[in-house]
Amino acid sequence: MVFDVLTIFPHLLDSYLEDSILWREQKKKIIKIRFHDIRAYSKDKHKKVDDTPYGGGAGMVMTPQPIFDCMKAAKRKNRRAPVIYLTPTGKLFDYKMAKRLAKKPGLILLCGRYEGIDERIRKLCVDEEISIGNYVLTGGELPAMVIIDAITRLLPGALGDERSAHEDSFTEALNGKKEYPHYTKPREFQGLKVPPILLTGDHAKINAWRKKKLK
Numbered sequence: 001m002v003f004d005v006l007t008i009f010p011h012l013l014d015s016y017l018e019d020s021i022l023w024r025e026q027k028k029k030i031i032k033i034r035f036h037d038i039r040a041y042s043k044d045k046h047k048k049v050d051d052t053p054y055g056g057g058a059g060m061v062m063t064p065q066p067i068f069d070c071m072k073a074a075k076r077k078n079r080r081a082p083v084i085y086l087t088p089t090g091k092l093f094d095y096k097m098a099k100r101l102a103k104k105p106g107l108i109l110l111c112g113r114y115e116g117i118d119e120r121i122r123k124l125c126v127d128e129e130i131s132i133g134n135y136v137l138t139g140g141e142l143p144a145m146v147i148i149d150a151i152t153r154l155l156p157g158a159l160g161d162e163r164s165a166h167e168d169s170f171t172e173a174l175n176g177k178k179e180y181p182h183y184t185k186p187r188e189f190q191g192l193k194v195p196p197i198l199l200t201g202d203h204a205k206i207n208a209w210r211k212k213k214l215k
């Protein structure tokens, strides 16, 4: 799955990506993430990408021309991908949405900055608006990465796919979460013992116990 990310900070996530599992998934060719520098498309002589809002008010608004031209270039490379605009006023991202988007041939993710983008870009280019939570971040780059991460785990051959079919139905019922208590070695730590049932090897009983303990 190819993700085209439109941003004015195309290198913001470089170090995160190099050190995360997403890098491995890129090397396995399960995903490809391409960053597009919106500023590079600006026709302004100073490469400006924002301006004051018509009608007045605080803050700056991202101008439509650089985004529009950047979008055209991304669309040429990822023709069937829907365009998603990351915004705190969008639809709240969840597991169900991740599952739906994981079936798309690709995604174009538009990251806003400042007070937002010119409304005409929304009308002309955007298919969906997504928020990752009810708080305002300084830009859409982290939300874009959250969405890429959550979707990548669901792609065939990726990390999340290593779960057994059985565990999958578990995950399904949990809306993507797995919140039973986990234990690993040693058997006793700071006076706290691993629950004996987990040492029995009786998987039916263990699963029943885990279900009971779900948070």
Ligand code: ADE
Pocket: 086, 087, 088, 130, 131, 132, 133, 134, 135, 136, 137, 138, 139, 140, 143
């Ligand atoms: N941009 C700024 N805040 C955001 C949020 N909560 N979700 C998505 N995009 C955003």
